[in-house]
Amino acid sequence: MSRNKSDSNYRYGDLPASAPLAMAYVPMQESVSPSYESMEALSRGTLFPGLDLPFMNLVNDTLESTPLTEMQAIDFVVDELELYLDTHADDREAFDLYQTMLALQQEARERFTKACGPIQQTDQLGMKDYAWLSSPWPWDYQPRMEV
Amino acid sequence: MFVYEKKLQYPVKIKTPNPALAKFIVSQYGGPDGELGASMRYLSQRYSMPYPELKGLLTDIGTEELGHLEMVAAVLHQLTREMTPEEIKRAGFDTYFVDHTAGVYPTAASGFPWTAASMQVKGDVIADLNEDLAAEQKARVTYDNILRLSDDPDVNNVMRYLREREIVHYQRFGEALRRTLDKLNERNFYAINPSFDR
Numbered sequence: 001m002s003r004n005k006s007d008s009n010y011r012y013g014d015l016p017a018s019a020p021l022a023m024a025y026v027p028m029q030e031s032v033s034p035s036y037e038s039m040e041a042l043s044r045g046t047l048f049p050g051l052d053l054p055f056m057n058l059v060n061d062t063l064e065s066t067p068l069t070e071m072q073a074i075d076f077v078v079d080e081l082e083l084y085l086d087t088h089a090d091d092r093e094a095f096d097l098y099q100t101m102l103a104l105q106q107e108a109r110e111r112f113t114k115a116c117g118p119i120q121q122t123d124q125l126g127m128k129d130y131a132w133l134s135s136p137w138p139w140d141y142q143p144r145m146e147v
Numbered sequence: 148m149f150v151y152e153k154k155l156q157y158p159v160k161i162k163t164p165n166p167a168l169a170k171f172i173v174s175q176y177g178g179p180d181g182e183l184g185a186s187m188r189y190l191s192q193r194y195s196m197p198y199p200e201l202k203g204l205l206t207d208i209g210t211e212e213l214g215h216l217e218m219v220a221a222v223l224h225q226l227t228r229e230m231t232p233e234e235i236k237r238a239g240f241d242t243y244f245v246d247h248t249a250g251v252y253p254t255a256a257s258g259f260p261w262t263a264a265s266m267q268v269k270g271d272v273i274a275d276l277n278e279d280l281a282a283e284q285k286a287r288v289t290y291d292n293i294l295r296l297s298d299d300p301d302v303n304n305v306m307r308y309l310r311e312r313e314i315v316h317y318q319r320f321g322e323a324l325r326r327t328l329d330k331l332n333e334r335n336f337y338a339i340n341p342s343f344d345r
């Protein structure tokens with residue numbers, strides 16, 4: 001190996017004679033465990049304690065459990081696992097957890113839809129009337145109208 | 148094909164309207180590092196991605212960003228409900244109000260409307276993934292700055308949540324870059340674009 005001399009001001013350093021293109025490096029996450037329970041995951045914005053890096057170390061309180069937040073929490077873990085599986089398609093533990101969460105998601109969806117109305121238009125299968133317009137829109141909130 | 152789900156990814160419940168906060172939070176709707184640019188960037192970049200894990204990741208993160216766009220809109224909508232002309236003037240919201248009333252419009256806090264010039268689709272996997280890493284960091288810093296400026300706990304819960312998502316996405320894009328480098332032909336020393344130079 002020889003010193004890579006340069007006329008420029010740039011600091012000297014050792015590089016192999018034919019270095020590959022320099023590349024940003026992010027270490028791979030090794031596993032889905034440890035992971036948060038689903039309501040805590042949703043509240044914090046990640047399933048994974050290892051990626052949980054809050055600004056000024058201020059952390060959201062765990063969300064109150066309601067039919068809506070229960071479903072949002074399960075949906076969130078499903079979404080988070082999908083991103084993980086996109087870069088870790090061969091991780092059996094992650095895929096098993098994903099299967100478990102998908103089963104819970106289906107139950108939570110059915111429970112929520114029955115009590116509060118459709119999440120997707122097609123959830124109206126078997127309903128008596130067109131219910132899409134009668135439940136509140138997700139961006140509308142009045143402090144007095146708690147869901 | 149996209150299907151709408153009538154729910155937010157994370158609850159948005161702002162008890163106290165405050166147009167002064169909406170004035171700068173709007174940048175995460177239509178600013179240079181906002182959620183509209185994020186979703187358009189990823190959903191547009193995916194077509195020239197060479198490997199299924201990259202097409203999958205950009206589709207899934209791009210879709211999640213559309214959900215974040217809706218969350219930021221919900222924050223803006225709730226911060227600007229039931230405003231009086233006096234409140235609008237006192238908050239300095241008049242310059243937005245005159246053009247958009249209390250509608251949600253994709254613009255930067257500076258007033259510059261959303262532009263595709265703040266994002267890029269290079270059509271090269273290495274260049275695009277590096278852009279995506281940078282985009283996630285810039286969006287995180289924007290949320291840091293919002294948290295520095297806002298003292299509303301209902302707003303800050305949502306901002307902290309969205310900020311954390313940027314960190315997770317950064318990790319995934321970094322992993323995607325690793326996977327890509329592993330897959331590039333070993334003789335492809337200078338990481339020549341595999342979807343163009345065959």
